[in-house]
Amino acid sequence: MPRDAQGNAVAGKTMTWSASPASRASVSASGLVTGLQPGDVTVTVTADGRSADATVTVVDPLNIPFFDKPFAREYPVANFLDHDVPQEFVDANTRFTTYWGEVHSNTGGMTDGHSGYDFLMPVGTPLLAVAAGVVARTQATNAPFFCPSLNRDVADQQGVWIEHQLPGGVRVQSWYVHLSRIDVAVGQQISAGQQIGLSGNSGCSTAPHLHFEVFRMRDNNILTTIDPYGWTGLAVDPWSANPQGSTSIQLWKSGKAPILWREITYDMNAVAAFAPLVLTKIVYEGADDAGKPNNEYVELTLDTRMASSLSLNGYGIRPLDQSALDFRFPSGLTLTAAQPTVRVYTGSGTNTATTVYMGRATPIWPNDRAQVCARVLYPASVSARYFSCP
Numbered sequence: 001m002p003r004d005a006q007g008n009a010v011a012g013k014t015m016t017w018s019a020s021p022a023s024r025a026s027v028s029a030s031g032l033v034t035g036l037q038p039g040d041v042t043v044t045v046t047a048d049g050r051s052a053d054a055t056v057t058v059v060d061p062l063n064i065p066f067f068d069k070p071f072a073r074e075y076p077v078a079n080f081l082d083h084d085v086p087q088e089f090v091d092a093n094t095r096f097t098t099y100w101g102e103v104h105s106n107t108g109g110m111t112d113g114h115s116g117y118d119f120l121m122p123v124g125t126p127l128l129a130v131a132a133g134v135v136a137r138t139q140a141t142n143a144p145f146f147c148p149s150l151n152r153d154v155a156d157q158q159g160v161w162i163e164h165q166l167p168g169g170v171r172v173q174s175w176y177v178h179l180s181r182i183d184v185a186v187g188q189q190i191s192a193g194q195q196i197g198l199s200g201n202s203g204c205s206t207a208p209h210l211h212f213e214v215f216r217m218r219d220n221n222i223l224t225t226i227d228p229y230g231w232t233g234l235a236v237d238p239w240s241a242n243p244q245g246s247t248s249i250q251l252w253k254s255g256k257a258p259i260l261w262r263e264i265t266y267d268m269n270a271v272a273a274f275a276p277l278v279l280t281k282i283v284y285e286g287a288d289d290a291g292k293p294n295n296e297y298v299e300l301t302l303d304t305r306m307a308s309s310l311s312l313n314g315y316g317i318r319p320l321d322q323s324a325l326d327f328r329f330p331s332g333l334t335l336t337a338a339q340p341t342v343r344v345y346t347g348s349g350t351n352t353a354t355t356v357y358m359g360r361a362t363p364i365w366p367n368d369r370a371q372v373c374a375r376v377l378y379p380a381s382v383s384a385r386y387f388s389c390p
Contacts, residue, residue: 101233157203314379
């Protein structure tokens with residue numbers, strides 16, 4: 001609105017509009033700004049040789065990279081967020097949907113309706129604020145509530161809630177639960193990466209881990225669970241289509257999203273008492289195994305109590321009860337005390353002395369089972385023995 005020196009509106013003036021950089025927004029002749037790319041854009045209006053500026057922040061509502069990782073290293077996952085009604089202990093349809101759209105026919109060992117991500121880590125692991133914000137709430141104790149996982153009441157759950165103001169006026173809260181120690185107080189200003197406490201096993205928890213959850217805050221301060229990894233499935237996100245749900249936002253900065261994988265580890269010779277080659281790990285699920293079969297891998301380890309070295313000629317691996325998927329190691333690989341472990345990826349790649357590839361285009365380890373198992377195959381020259389995981 002043009003005004004004179006006294007602040008009165010002046011009619012009949014022609015105004016010219018522009019945006020800089022023009023790649024981020026366009027402006028119509030009437031001054032309507034349309035966002036084109038995320039970022040700040042300066043909108044300038046000119047009338048009678050006089051001009052004024054305003055800064056507009058353009059935000060992609062589905063992708064607002066704002067979060068850093070809430071811990072220093074990577075940890076395996078016990079539970080993903082279930083996009084098919086993320087209301088744990090309420091949802092009981094035995095259907096689990098990940099953010100990339102994979103639907104498990106059952107929960108596959110995960111908590112049906114799980115509302116966040118459970119990262120398995122030792123008690124006492126430092127936890128970091130994912131972004132700058134204000135501590136909205138802490139919980140050192142709580143009124144007793146029934147925990148279905150433990151089949152008893154609990155009243156010692158510790159947690160921290162931090163409120164964050166994102167570009168474009170979007171408000172979210174990050175939630176850190178099952179802590180062993182809280183290092184912040186309500187109302188405290190928090191910087192990104194600041195330590196807020198230590199991980200633990202408090203409250204409704206069956207093993208030491210961090211439950212990390214994110215809420216979208218509406219104008220009436222109602223909190224709705226969303227997925228900080230967003231939604232990349234081909235179909236419509238069932239949670240965003242739910243009357244109680246909300247559209248998820250990809251909130252991680254580039255390279256800062258915690259890597260997601262589920263694994264099973266086995267003790268050395270826990271089953272086969274005299275096997276020199278032992279199955280020690282199966283990583284059986286990551287984000288989008290169907291498109292990235294190398295998310296999956298198996299680790300086999302030489303038990304140096306049984307042998308100082310072992311040629312892998314004729315040895316191999318088989319998903320339990322799937323003989324059509326037998327894999328045998330290429331010739332020339334030898335495990336030693338200095339180099340005792342070999343990793344077998346499902347997909348394609350270049351073999352090395354410690355890494356080999358099965359060359360398959362699709363995943364072979366099931367995600368919708370609570371137990372994943374395999375057999376170690378021995379060469380016929382040794383014997384026809386098979387050593388299986390428990």
